[in-house]
Amino acid sequence: MAGVAQSQRSAQQGGVTRQIILPPAFQPADAGRRNMLLLTQLRWLAVGGQLATVAMVHFALGIDLPLLQLLMSTATLAALNIASHVLIASGTRFSDGALAAALLFDVVALTVQLSLSGGITNPFAALFLLHIVLGAVLLRPPYPWGIVVATLAALGLLAVDPTPLVLPANLPVSPATLYLTGGLVCFVLIAVLLVIFIGQISRNLRTHDAALAAVRQRAAEEDHIVRMGLLASGAAHELGTPLSLLSVAIGDWRAMPRLKGDAELQEELAEMDGAVQRCKAIVSGILLSAGEARGVAPQVTTMRAFLDDIVADYSASLVPGALRYDDCFGEDIAIVSDPALRQVIGTVIDNAAEVSPRAIAITARREGEALALEIADRGPGFAPEILDTFGQPYRSTKGRPGGGLGLFLLVNVLRKLGGEASAENRLDGGARVRILLPLAALAMEGRG
Structure with missing residues (x-):
């Protein structure tokens, strides 16, 4: 309806131009906005997870972390999310390049956070896999390969002179247990985010399929209407000539001297003429509805x-x-x-x-x-x-x-x-x- 951007397609069939209005859910631009919204939702979950992880490691386990740098990185992600929401609300179109840039920004942010907390030895380095999956599902080639190259480069940088984690002497668990626990938390986080992400993608696909089915149904109905219109128009043209002949013949009969004196016959001829005029009006209405007004201007x-x-x-x-x-x-x-x-x-x-x-x-x-x-x-x-x-x-x-x-x-x-x-x-x-x-x-x- 009003205010919703709709794209149109035209197709020629039987000499008649058909216009198909695609539902908003079927629009490519709308799909880009939905994907960017999905990325922002996942990023909010990542921001919350990062804050919870930093708080637990720094305050509960007593492991010294560069809080200022880590919080600045998380705040930058939050700022990117706010800007993304503003652009989404304004109706901005998001291309694959824009989505790829957003994912690359996430890769850079994760690289900075990991470099400040142990580098490649940090169990949360496996989160790079989530970005690769997102790129493979959301983007068309060659963008997913760009995400793969970026994550490999990030892993290479993390292996070179990272900031090591200094574990306190009174750590309540062993370093091996801490690493395994971190790996388990990372696995659960990736699994939960993928379930949320894949579930949303499945809903988007169902919406897409439903919109496509609606377009096909509408096209079939409009084809049916075109055929009916052509049939009705053809029948109306065929009926026009005999109706005109009948009208002339009835007029001639009513004017014949030997029939003028027969009041009963004149009455029947008048009824016949009225019926013929009614049929001609119906024929004109059919042609008018079909776009052939026969010289009659729109009223x-x-x-x-x-x-x-x-x-x-x-x-x-x-x-x-x-x-x-x-x-x-x-x-x-x-x-x-x-x-x-x-x-x-x-x-x-x-x-x-x-x-x-x-x-x-x-x-x-x-x-x-x-x-x-x-x-x-x-x-x-x-x-x-x-x-x-x-x-x-x-x-x-x-x-x-x-x-x-x-x-x-x-x-x-x-x-x-x-x-x-x-x-x-x-x-x-x-x-x-x-x-x-x-x-x-x-x-x-x-x-x-």
Whole structure:
């Protein structure tokens, strides 16, 4: 929705350009931010672990450590984390190079800390493996190899003249036991961090797979709509000529002198002409929805007039008093009427009238910068399987060919306009379909 960066892809099929909107979770830039956030979370754990380890070794075991230098190194990591959070919150894109630089900074910080506390003999030197694993999972070649080279160089530097740990004479444990304990703590730390890290990566992959599945489903639905549109447009073109011939023939019959005096026949011819004109209007509506307006310009109107016209249209075909309309929209705005939107709203009203011909309620209100339109009935409600698959094609309990396309078209037309539709069963009986549509999709200012 609004405020979320979306990337778009276009594909040609059947001469029609399709536009696929990728969900935010599928965006490469968003993946970079998620990975940087993951690194900052692991770094906070490392900062906490370093402070706890320094406190235990220096104060509990009495081993003299260069506290100022070690705390400055830890503070630098914390400062890097704060800066990373600020950049993440600002929407900055993080490339593989940026992630590799962050990992290299961690390698340098760990090298400094180890050089101040025993060098390569420090059991926590095994933490370099964690950086290699992070680089191999998060980065594309050749960056992981750069991390490997950096860690090997760090180990080489640590082997040259490190600051030795001076163990006190009254140390409560032997140096061998202390080393083994440090190695065990290091192993547990690496294991815990890897479980947290791999778990987060797995969740990111599941999100990625779900987003990809949604894109594929949307592409399949849009392909279906394209085929339906082409079929409807072709049928409308084919029907246009015979309908025009019928209209001319009926006009000629009504003007024939020998038929003018037959009032009953004139009445039937008038009904036939009305039916033909109605069919021609339907054909024009199909072509208009398909983008072939046949010389008819888009209609400039207002939101209230647009809704009033739909309600009046359907009220005339229902039992008097069956349709109740509550206009709570508020201040009116100028819009360009969308024939496809009018058609799918009419489909919802038709569905409601089919199951509840004597009680239909339509409510229009303004919610922020969106139109909220609710169509409720007193019918039996939606079957559970329909609610579970709302908006998918050919999901219908009516048992007739082509059933379920109305709600499918509703969902897809609204999605094209940036809106959405939902359905629910009312507690006091019947069903309710809710349409939420951004006003900017129809407003005059947005149509240039």
